[in-house]
Amino acid sequence: MLYNSLLSIVAFLFCLSLFLVHRASVLENDFRKLQGDLILQLNQPRSEGVNGKMAKTSETREDIKPSAFQKAQSSLKMSFMREKREEGRCRAPTFLQLTACTNKQPDIRGNITVIYWTVAAQQGNAISQKENRIFVQEDGYYLVFGQVTFKSPSTVVGHIIRSWSSTETTSTELLRCLQEVPADAHPTNTCYTAGIVRLHRDNELELVVPYRQQALISTAADSTFFGIMQLN
Template sequence: MLYNALLSLTAFMFCLSLFLVHRASVLENDFRKLQGDIMLQLNQPHSEGVNGKMAKMSKTREDIKPSVFQKAQSSLKISSRRVKREQNSCRVPTSFLQLRPNTNKQPDIRGNITVIPWTVSAQKGSTISQKENRIVVQEDGYYLVFGQVLFESPSTVMAHVIRSWSSSEAGKKSTQLLCCMREMSDKTYGNTCYSSGTVYLLQDDELELVIPDRPGALISTDTESTFFGVIQLN
């Protein structure tokens, strides 16, 4: 009896083992097939779709970039031209004034100082004007001051001085700005003395060119030889 039971149990276990082995084989085949399908989906359809989409997106970007860049560049050029036009329209022209000797008047001798009578040779703007034999500036700022005198006195040392007059509580104050000194030759009766420089001037400052310590100075009154002027720099 016991032997028959053991024999039946052994047969049952053997059949169960065969069944399990079979199921394991089927499951393994299904798993490999499913794995192959997944790999196929990943390597072919999905890749093609991604690449195609990326290519389309890249192409779209390439199509858009030049158009956007051109519009931005065009807008920048228009803005730049507009700014330049506005700057040019608001720019104040530079003022200048140049004087030449007045041949209808004689030099004015004040003690040991000789003052050349001047008249306007060239002028632009309204910030620099003439007042008698002086130049008056109407705005604070930097100015280029220049002067030249052609002396015709032989065998002596000649010079000219450019000075400014400023108002103060004590009255008018004189400041020497430029000076030119020239030793005349015995053989040549004509010698040019030129000076120039950049100075900072205040509103209502007056400038004049004088010849010191030479009351009998002989000078040329030609426009290209003797002149005095100021140019506004800012």
């Protein structure tokens, strides 16, 4: 009895497997037919249509073109702006530093002492040295600095940095350095000043020592100097 039941189950499962294999074969044929229809449809010319009208897929593609072009144009513009910013950040600084001439002693002119300068370091074209002054050739903000070392004792030592303009007859004082020296102090004293100022094209900068006609000034490169650096 048990043997007959097992035999019936095996026969049923065998028939079921044959049926499933047949259905799988039918589905595979249907899938291949559908795939062929899709390939044929995609390979048809996009200009085909009814009564001379363009296919919808072609219209959709043409509608997308302006958007894609705008995106590409925007991407190129952003890339260009980024490159310009990188170029601005990597631009070498513009500066000029002068040191006192060792072969010329400072000259007394009225109530001021004029120091003769020579170029010690320079980079860029926005600043130049001419006629013992610093010439500014671009508008902007600049760091201006100066130092004078005195070798003789005095009650007060110092200097001023002033600006001249082609439209004005008088100078404008930009920076002043004053230091009171005790009578028993060492005869060598240094006065240094620096500051950020806004300058215009054709401004001329000059460093002078006022009211110290008898002062002895060191002309060593590390003692007396005058300079400027462009900040923008």
